[in-house]
Amino acid sequence: MKTRVMVLASALVAMLGMSSIVSAEETMYVPIPSYRVGPYAAGGTGYFGGILDYYNLLNARGGIGGVKLIWSECETEYSVERGVECYKRLKDREGGAVFFDPLSVGISTALIETGRADKMPIIAVNHGKTAGQRGDIFPYYFMPGINTYDEHSIMVHYIGGLEGGMENLKGKKIAMLFHGSPYGREAIAFMDSMCEKHGCSHEAIEVPHPGNEQQSQWLKIRKSKPDYVLLRGWGVMNPVAMQTAKRMGFPVSRLIGNIWSNSDEDVIPAGGAANGYQAITTHPAGTDFKVVQDIIADVYGAGKGDLQDKSRLGSVYWNLGVLAGVVHTEALRIAQERFGNRALSSSETRWGFENLVLTAERIEELGATGLVPELNLNCMDHVGGHLAKFQQWDANARQWNIVSDWIEGDVELSQSIIDAGAEKYAADNNIEPRPCSADSNDDDFDL
């Protein structure tokens, strides 16, 4: 009995102590809907670990405009219902969350309308519902970086570069090996129109989930002899594609991977067959960036690092987390420039995301040159980057080497598809688009 009282008492003391520390200074609260257990834990621990490591770096330097970030985590296991529960649980804590970034298409899509009602920015870095790019119709939904159509137009542009110019794509054959899911299918129609524009022919070949057997698909590829194969894969499908390509005599260097086929987890299981494999990336892997070195020195040096396995510093998912941390905190900083160096409300943060501009100079100041692409979001474009690089896997050194500079997507071509999707959504949902144009950012929306 005595021990129980002691334990309770000390827990109480600890709680009181903690709350008094927290209330001592002004803070902004960020909910972290992480997934650290379950089948997607590799992505979740890396991404949210990178975010928290960057937040810790900023807090150690005094926060954003003198306001420190605080956060609490909630486990979603990548499932929509747990994610929604986490959102509802955390959104009003500590004076109100400033934004919500779940790194899951399912969760962020389920929250689009909830976010609109709650005036809460829903962030989906480098992915998400493509039509959401239209900020006049989706004011609280942001996907800074690139969207699916950017991704594929950048891949075609890269192939054009390899062939010595876009005009040389005429008569070329491009096959797309896609994962048999809505995610896989999403790019088919766009690839058709992309090839129509550049005179190449396009063939889409489905690999049913999970894709651990691709004999028949690759026989088809051997018959039709495409010049390039785009890999729109997921999970085990990626290494199997590389191994089967090698067995079938298709040069792996002409197999080009998309965003979900570009991590270490995709190439290492394929062993030597992955040597020379190229993939698109929005952010290079590795630790050769000043900001990453700072995190290693100041955060991990102080024992505050989030990753338990330090060898994952510089991995694809962790670097994406650092990138997301930069994007989040720069949006907060930009919002502070307008509203003052104080804790912000969620709709003020929304203004920050909508006016988020990351110039090369600012990225250099942050020490993230080469890691973070230039971004320029506005009221009509909630993506704002449309840039990616390419990397090639060196199986002997077990590392990715960057083989291209930032390449821009075909924003014009994707715009019409995005407009059609967004306008249908607006009509279905009785949403009146905000007055936005290239020179008006609808500055006082919802403030």
Place this chain on the structure above:
Amino acid sequence: MYYREAGRLVKSFASDRRMLPLMEDRWIVIAFLAFMYIVVTATASDYLFSAILIPMMVLGVATLGLNIATGYTGQLSLGTAGFMCFGAFAAFNLVLRLEMYLPFAFFFAGVIAGLVGIVFGLPALRIKGFYLIVSTLAAQFFAEWVFNAYPWFLDNNSSGVVALPPHHYKVFLGQESTPFNAVFWHSYQGRYLITLTITLLLVLACKNMVRSATGRNWMAVRDMDIAANVIGISVAKTKLMAFFISTFYCGVAGAMYAYCYIGNLDFMIFNLRRSFLIMFMVIVGGLGSILGSFLGAIFVYGWPILITRMGDWIFGGGTLDTAFVENNSKIVVGTIIIVLLIREPGGFAALWLTTKKKLRSWPFAN
């Protein structure tokens, strides 16, 4: 207990056939419903409505559906999430293409899911037990395949996730612009009330089926199908009937899951894992019990949330590694389930019955 049953004699057949023969039970149920309809509706927060109460009721209905097949009729099934998926897509397409009012769409979604259930229940006429699991598992995979391979069901939406727009939320009385629909669908109270009403109707229907010839046939088939056949029950008809009703409930639950809870349609959320979870809900709650279905759903869905919230509350959010808390909550939940099932194989429903029996003779020992 605070009331005694001794010496109460029924004086008419009508009162003998009542669903709740004791006046006190009736008052308790009425008080509970009044609490749910009035007090909860007036006072609960958005969080309680949208993250706790609605999903618990929806999952409870799905669990009840599985319980009809598994608990009452003895037909094991692992296709629950697949049947929910059929229900959700049926409701979506009925609203989209026939512009049906939502309550009717829910009903016909249940019917469509029920017909699918009959098709996948056909093997039950020949095979039993674990073999039947394989057949119903096929329903699960079939659902995932068909809604992936034919984007028509998703209104050709490229991303695979469809938001359910307000014109979908036509309840009655005309178009979406009427205040009635606005009140009902653009507030969580409204969704909660609709979910509660549908759940109540389905529970009443199930309770009456179970205590009528239909339910007695189910239980006869469950306990020994040959004997049931000998006394003149058509085993084939009974089994298919059970599958139809069971998948009807699952289908309605799936439609409510999409419309009342998530507000999105996405076949990925009706995956095999959900089928397993619903099966756990049936086992933990108690096979062949209506109350148990809901207790199981509340426990399996709510307990992990309670544990992590308690962890946050005791240790302060953020001080403990969430993966640590999460894994520990899984260990605790697993341990509780094991202990519960060893101590009380009948699940929460049996636990409740024991408590009731004890209370009945209280303060005497037996």
